[in-house]
Amino acid sequence: MIFDLPTPGFSFEILRVLGHARAGVLHTPRGDIPTPVFMPVGTQGTVKAMTAGELRAPPLDAAIILGNTYHLYLRPGLDTIAAAGGLHRFAAWDRPILTDSGGFQVFSLAGINQIDDEGVTFQSHIDGSRHRLTPEVSLQIQGVIGSDIAMVFDQCPPGDADAAAHEQAMARTTAWAARCAAVTRPPGQALFGIVQGGTDLDRRARHAAELVAIGFDGYALGGLSVGEPIPEMYRVLDAFAHTLPSDRPRYLMGVGKPADLAQGVAAGIDMFDCVMPTRNARNGYLFTSAGKITISNARYRMDFGPVDPECPCDTCRTHSRAYLRHLHMAREILYNRLATLHNLTFYARHMRALRDRILELGTAPTPP
Amino acid sequence: MIFDLPTPGFSFEILRVLGHARAGVLHTPRGDIPTPVFMPVGTQGTVKAMTAGELRAPPLDAAIILGNTYHLYLRPGLDTIAAAGGLHRFAAWDRPILTDSGGFQVFSLAGINQIDDEGVTFQSHIDGSRHRLTPEVSLQIQGVIGSDIAMVFDQCPPGDADAAAHEQAMARTTAWAARCAAVTRPPGQALFGIVQGGTDLDRRARHAAELVAIGFDGYALGGLSVGEPIPEMYRVLDAFAHTLPSDRPRYLMGVGKPADLAQGVAAGIDMFDCVMPTRNARNGYLFTSAGKITISNARYRMDFGPVDPECPCDTCRTHSRAYLRHLHMAREILYNRLATLHNLTFYARHMRALRDRILELGTAPTPP
Numbered sequence: 198m199i200f201d202l203p204t205p206g207f208s209f210e211i212l213r214v215l216g217h218a219r220a221g222v223l224h225t226p227r228g229d230i231p232t233p234v235f236m237p238v239g240t241q242g243t244v245k246a247m248t249a250g251e252l253r254a255p256p257l258d259a260a261i262i263l264g265n266t267y268h269l270y271l272r273p274g275l276d277t278i279a280a281a282g283g284l285h286r287f288a289a290w291d292r293p294i295l296t297d298s299g300g301f302q303v304f305s306l307a308g309i310n311q312i313d314d315e316g317v318t319f320q321s322h323i324d325g326s327r328h329r330l331t332p333e334v335s336l337q338i339q340g341v342i343g344s345d346i347a348m349v350f351d352q353c354p355p356g357d358a359d360a361a362a363h364e365q366a367m368a369r370t371t372a373w374a375a376r377c378a379a380v381t382r383p384p385g386q387a388l389f390g391i392v393q394g395g396t397d398l399d400r401r402a403r404h405a406a407e408l409v410a411i412g413f414d415g416y417a418l419g420g421l422s423v424g425e426p427i428p429e430m431y432r433v434l435d436a437f438a439h440t441l442p443s444d445r446p447r448y449l450m451g452v453g454k455p456a457d458l459a460q461g462v463a464a465g466i467d468m469f470d471c472v473m474p475t476r477n478a479r480n481g482y483l484f485t486s487a488g489k490i491t492i493s494n495a496r497y498r499m500d501f502g503p504v505d506p507e508c509p510c511d512t513c514r515t516h517s518r519a520y521l522r523h524l525h526m527a528r529e530i531l532y533n534r535l536a537t538l539h540n541l542t543f544y545a546r547h548m549r550a551l552r553d554r555i556l557e558l559g560t561a562p563t564p565p
Numbered sequence: 566m567i568f569d570l571p572t573p574g575f576s577f578e579i580l581r582v583l584g585h586a587r588a589g590v591l592h593t594p595r596g597d598i599p600t601p602v603f604m605p606v607g608t609q610g611t612v613k614a615m616t617a618g619e620l621r622a623p624p625l626d627a628a629i630i631l632g633n634t635y636h637l638y639l640r641p642g643l644d645t646i647a648a649a650g651g652l653h654r655f656a657a658w659d660r661p662i663l664t665d666s667g668g669f670q671v672f673s674l675a676g677i678n679q680i681d682d683e684g685v686t687f688q689s690h691i692d693g694s695r696h697r698l699t700p701e702v703s704l705q706i707q708g709v710i711g712s713d714i715a716m717v718f719d720q721c722p723p724g725d726a727d728a729a730a731h732e733q734a735m736a737r738t739t740a741w742a743a744r745c746a747a748v749t750r751p752p753g754q755a756l757f758g759i760v761q762g763g764t765d766l767d768r769r770a771r772h773a774a775e776l777v778a779i780g781f782d783g784y785a786l787g788g789l790s791v792g793e794p795i796p797e798m799y800r801v802l803d804a805f806a807h808t809l810p811s812d813r814p815r816y817l818m819g820v821g822k823p824a825d826l827a828q829g830v831a832a833g834i835d836m837f838d839c840v841m842p843t844r845n846a847r848n849g850y851l852f853t854s855a856g857k858i859t860i861s862n863a864r865y866r867m868d869f870g871p872v873d874p875e876c877p878c879d880t881c882r883t884h885s886r887a888y889l890r891h892l893h894m895a896r897e898i899l900y901n902r903l904a905t906l907h908n909l910t911f912y913a914r915h916m917r918a919l920r921d922r923i924l925e926l927g928t929a930p931t932p933p
Contacts, residue, residue, distance in 0.1 A: 242891060246898040249883075273866070273891040280867050281887060289883050498641070499648050515617075515657050519649060523610060523641040530614040533898050 198562045199224075200444035202414040204387040209415075209446050213559030217439040217465035220555035223446050225345050226385040227285075227293045230260040232446065232467040235458065235548045236295060237541050238475060240265045241272065242288045245475050246533040247541070249290045256509045257542045261293040261345075263470045266338050267302035270328075271321050275341050283343030295470070296344035298335045298377075298391075300351050301419075301451075312352075314369060332373040336380035344386060348417065349377040351391040356424025363395045366420075371407040378411050387414035389448060392441070395420055396429045401437045409442060416441045417448040418466075422457070431460055439465035443565045455484060455547050462551045474544045478536035481525050484543040490518075492536070497522045510542035566930045567592075568812035570782040572755040577783075577814050581927030585807040585833035588923035591814050593713050594753040595653075595661045598628040600814065600835040601920055603826065603912045604663060606843060608633045609640065610656045613843050614901040615909070617658045624877045625910045629661040629713075631838045634706050635670035638696075639689050643709050651711030663838070664712035666703045666745075666759075668719050669787075669819075680720070682737060700741040704748035712754060716785065717745040719759040724792025731763045734788075739775040746779050755782035757816060760809070763788055764797045769805045783814040786834075790820045799828050807833035811933045823852060823915050830919045842912045846904035849893050852911040858886075860904070865890040878910035
């Protein structure tokens, strides 16, 4: 069952459903994205330590990566990306890219000078220079970057925000989302809305309704995995995710652990991103079919087996735990490469297994 | 013209000579090494930032890499390397490896506690632990590593050493070389002697004669590029290199810039190693057919041409100077990978061009 999305060239195909879980394909002008999908994070125009060729090559075979608007805007800067002809050409990545709006990084990394209903004035974490981000500016930046999926500029309150803070963030996010939707985007760029509201289901439902009334190509859940207890996140996912429009892709932002992805898929989420596989790799934590391992552990000093015997990635087919441990202890760049390739492959295989299970056990979707 | 070397399985073939320069092949039990050759430095069991597969792949196509005995002995340690079955299997590198003796690093990196005629007691630069290196221990370590070419344990005086210091280092190096030659090596491991003597030609000649009297598979020039003026090094190379046995490979240790390699080849050198291409890459210096460039320079911010239009490496075929500059400024790991691949490819192509010129313009060698 294929649903055309509002932006020309985009459609969302649902092949099978299993409970709330869906297996499908997000069709974009730049290529198909099998869903559910995990999107590796390419913060500064590169998924850290990886080449585009490695990301594309099976068994990793990343269908889409994420770029960070805040980072790319500050460095290399819009003039360079514009002159290059967009981020795809600049970074030699020919598959889809999703960009966040910059808001999350402005609120978490930059020095905030002022937040008002119009936008945010902030200072660069790199050189202290002062900048202003508004919904319109965010969309203009994402337009220059030329991402395939842009995100609305939202305000994400912290995990311990009170009800008033949530209500203000929701109101502001709705107003900003409407302004984002009014900006003319380059051809072939979809736009997703972001639902805030914290862990309160009534707030989530009210905010989702406001965004659906504006109308977006997809809907993201923001403001989860920002400090709230995991069971709280699962409760919101289970009760709320499937209530988002079933004919649009649903995206859980910044989540998470492999178990979180499984939980999200079961709740009806189609898209995920998180720095966990890449950051954990660099910090010495490797995902395996038998659980996470800490490669610096002395037990791996003489362990000449692969990181994960079930993993078909080049790292596991070529190198031992002992060699990876040595490279990690010696702070060798090669360690970061081999570990990142493995963890991203683990995530890709994890998502593929979840998808295959839906395709195998699921049923044909029914019209919404 | 093929010369059998003393160690079974090794021979040195000279195809053409041009003045003192020679183009040939060093045949080893683990594969052929076209000479003159540049050996990338794999200090800690990895050429920094590179996989074995990338080193093997044309146009880089490294025929041999170097490993550092001092570093590998300290980390991962001999028990791990022995249990892995040697460095080749530990690092998944199936082509020849040359190991230095550990002496140079002991004298330059470690805390020296004592030097005597027997050996050197030093403290690890990693954890301060105390160790003792002697000619016999160095050969035993190199035996466990399982390198294809081992080097004698020598004493390399600093560039500003006086005559007495040179004479003492020469006498000690000769005595240590004889003790190294008396150690039983694993099958398929050749042993090279190291000529000291600084920039004095008489000392060089006397020391070479002492080493030739012992008899080695090849002869290295140590103690150059250790602080002496470049013209001094060239003077020694021009006058001395070709006097080393013509039927044995000649190895100029730790040198150098592309122009130094050309000078060395013209003087009769067959093998080189240096951290320059790899270290310069990481520090932002890239070699090109039009000279060295500093990639952080603002002039490359919007330069969407390749690092070197004449270079066939993946970096130059895929990425722009502007992208590399961005990755360098953002301290991305991918920068180190792309830059190292390019610089090593530049060195490999440089050596291949020198070799091709000798093959094209040279004459058949005459018997020694």
